[in-house]
Structures are given as structure tokens and as C-alpha cells.
Amino acid sequence: MFMQRAALTAARRLAVAPVARRAFTISLIRREALPTTQAPKIKMLTDVKTADDLLGPGAAPGTVPTDLEQSTGIERLEILGKMEDVDIFDMRPLDASRRGTVEDPIMVRSAGDEQFAGCTGFPVDSHSVIWVGLSKERPVDRCSECGNVYKMNYVGPQDDGHGHHHHHGYEEPKTFADFVKPEYW
Ligand SMILES: [Zn+2]
Numbered sequence: 001m002f003m004q005r006a007a008l009t010a011a012r013r014l015a016v017a018p019v020a021r022r023a024f025t026i027s028l029i030r031r032e033a034l035p036t037t038q039a040p041k042i043k044m045l046t047d048v049k050t051a052d053d054l055l056g057p058g059a060a061p062g063t064v065p066t067d068l069e070q071s072t073g074i075e076r077l078e079i080l081g082k083m084e085d086v087d088i089f090d091m092r093p094l095d096a097s098r099r100g101t102v103e104d105p106i107m108v109r110s111a112g113d114e115q116f117a118g119c120t121g122f123p124v125d126s127h128s129v130i131w132v133g134l135s136k137e138r139p140v141d142r143c144s145e146c147g148n149v150y151k152m153n154y155v156g157p158q159d160d161g162h163g164h165h166h167h168h169g170y171e172e173p174k175t176f177a178d179f180v181k182p183e184y185w
Helices: 002-016 024-033 073-083
Strands: 106-110 114-119 130-135 140-142 149-154
Touching (some): 106 114, 114 149, 130 140, 130 149
Parallel strands (some): 106 149
Antiparallel strands (some): 114 130, 140 149
């Protein structure tokens, strides 16, 4: 975890540093000339409720925007997460210390509507990678090879219920999980 820790610290510095490719010295001088009251209000990770909260405030007039000021969407969510030590994409390996069961599934964090978990069985690497697809609508599924059960833990922005991506009447295609009787799980 030491490496990950160092990377997060570096990323946090990057998020608040000016974009170095641009005229660096000029942007520094302009920044110093600005009254601090013009600093834009930044919504932090806990303020994010809908996708609309993932818009940066933009830079104050006459300054070069930082990533924190100008980033939007999933990129912004990642930066806000890094500033609070929350790894939005969570590239850490999944819990491989046990077999996931229906009662106690292996949790898979996801910031999006869908997340794939790569299963290699239990013990680890006892079968080749099987991708188990999880979604917000169907957060639990199991590996068709070894039966490991995975469950999505959604950590992304909350839908306000008026989103544009509601498909009324749309039915998820059936998968293996829909046909397995619970007593065989
Ligand atoms: Zn498996």
C-alpha cells in the first residue's frame, strides 16, 4: 500500500497545481495579483449528489485554470476522490482471501452504472479470468466457472430520479444468475 499512498499524494499535488505546459511564470504572477476573495467555491466529494455537481467552477478571470477548477464528469469525481483519499476507480485487487457467497459476497466498488469483476476462482488463479458483469439494477452475480458471488457497492453520484437515461419498459437480458435455484447456490 506504500506505493499507492505515494501516488495519491502526488496526484493530490497535481490536482491543485497549475497546468505546467502553459506559461507558468505568467500565471503565477497573475495569481498573486488577484485578491483571494475571488477564489471559486469548490464542491467537495461529499457535495456531489448528481452529475451536475461534477462541473468545475472554472478559473478566476486572468488565471490559468487548474485541473481542480476546470475538470468535469468522471475525471472530476476522480480528482475530488483523490483529495480525500478515496480511490474512485479502486484498482486494488478484489478480496481474494475467501470465496464469495450469497450471504457474504465479494464487494466490488463502482463509480459507474456498470462494473466488471475479473474472477480467477478461489484460491486465486485456479481458473482463467471470467468477467462477471454487475450493474446498479442487478448488483449481484456469480462466476459461471467457480460460483464466486460478487456484489456491486455503488459509490458514484446519486441519481436525482430525473435523469435522461431511464429506459421505461426496458428489461435486462437474462443471465446465468437468473436461472440458478437458490438452493444450488
Ligand atoms: Zn470464478
